[in-house]
Amino acid sequence: MPETKQEDLKPAEAKTIATLERLRAEARAGGGAKRVEAQHGKGKLTARERIDLLLDEGSFEEMGMLKVGRGGALGDEGEYPGDGVVTGHGTVDGREVFVFSQDFTVIGGSLGEAHSQKICAVMDMAVRSGAPIVGLNDSGGARIQEGVDSLAAYGEIFHRNVRASGVVPQISCVMGPCAGGAVYSPAMTDFTFMVSSNSFMFVTGPDVVKTVTHQDIGFDELGGARVHASKSGVAHFVAENDILCLRDVRKLINYLPSNNRQSAPVLDLRDPDDRADPALDHLVPLTPTQTYDMGIVIHSILDGGEFLEVHADFARNIICGLGRLGGKTIGLVANQSAVLAGALDCDASAKAARFVRFCDDFNIPLVCLVDVPGFMPGPEQEHGGIIRHGAKLLYAFSEATVPRVTVIVRKAYGGAYVVMNSKHIGGDVVYAWPTAEIAVMGPKGAAEIVYRKEIAAAPDPEKVLQDKLEEYRSMFVNPFVAARRGYIDDVIFPRDTRRRLIRAFQVLEEKKTDLPARKHGNIPL
Ligand code: HXC
16 A cells, blocks of 8 residues: 555644644653663663563553543643553463553652553453553552552552453563552562562661661662561562563463463474483482472473572562473472471462462463471461461462372371372372371381380380381381372372373363352461
8 A cells, every 4th residue: 555645634633633643642652862871870660661571572562551640739831741651462472462561750750640550451451352461560650749649550450460361361560669558469460570680679668667676777688689588478579670670570471361261372393292311310319308499390300391480589488489380380389398397387378379379270281299207396386377377378289270290209298298289189199209207296206105105114215216107217218108098199209200290190181170169268368
């Protein structure tokens, strides 16, 4: 078709197009060259540069570009380009994704009525069309000039976060300030990324902390990326800068289905299903108290050894993450023997429970690798609510209807055995390595309780204890008692773990589960 020339247009059309181009140029310019320069000076990209990196080249379709606010209570005109947020959709490796990107160069990316309406519009459309939503947060928070309207505006977003939860994947990137109630939108999404060089999240900032508690604390120490990735567990992923962060978001999206009605995309990494790894036969140390790195098992069994660990620096005694088996995405939960001997504590239980629920929401089958000596003992854990938190993991596994396969690598003691996706709570297939020890408790604790009187009365108590330990081990601490009872399906060679898992998931592909008729259960929060 021949290109329309300016002189072919009627005057009215020409005027409309000129106005449109002026408005578009204003929106694209954001807060102007000076503020863009300041943004770059802080090592941050602009809202549009971020979108360009997140989405496939040229795929971005902007929505609501010309929308502006209706003016603020403090005499503010409210005519800000794009009202401080860029919204729309585009593709990530060919699959549709919705995005909003706050523009800090426009009144600090602060959130007012129109800004929120733009975000809500893409959230609604993401849910309607069944595509993930990614929020790129860089904002001074509630727009002060819009007063209570900006609080209402946050509420509209929070409500949509909840409505979208479990329907489409929601991902937040915190790439600048995120303070006050604003933190609750990222907190309700499925995954939160933080950029270590430039972001912080807190409910109340250092000044308020100083006034209320007389504590001196800096932004990073209070709510920087490292703190949230390792101590609070608010951040699932940390990247050094905007570019790496957006690359990681693309990586995560590639593991996920677009919505809760679909399966995750299949990716053939050309790793044979029957690839055996003889090294696994020698991984578990002979001494029961000696630890090892469960990461070795994970990388050995997954397609191409590729694993995207979630919450890598938080509650490191449990490992959660996404990988592929036979090309299909699986969620993996594993006790990390090398950290706290893999015991379950409050943080580990809550971390894994949320991950299990995410996988179940989005039809991602679960693999559970078990080496757990039990729940962490001590007043700190008891008073911190290990009963409440441990129950979350028990509940999460129990209610999950996706295919669930467990491999007991070594210890599976007590309540932790049951919690870690045992058959008794709906695990579909449970395998054990020959090194598995499935028992009510460890040999020492058990012998000391059951044979206490006998040991105390013996002329050589230490010798009797050792004999009793040996007796208990041979009778109870092995996979065969559980196998005879039908609690495990097979004792497998470690080298064959990958093949057996892939086979089990093939069988479970069409798994159907009836759910009780109810509004929703009441997970112990
Ligand atoms: C209106 C804001 C703003 C806000 C920043 N600006 N935050 N305008 N409402 N909330 C404007 C500034 O006036 C400035 O405008 C521009 O954005 C850039 O801000 P600077 O302060 O120059 O940037 P910087 O030095 O990088 O500091 C960033 C900042 C700081 C740390 C975020 O701006 C700040 O502390 N802002 C207020 C944060 C806050 O208390 N927000 C409310 C949180 S409570 P000019 O024109 O000078 O360039 C909240 C409640 C949510 O959000 C409740 C939900 C239920």
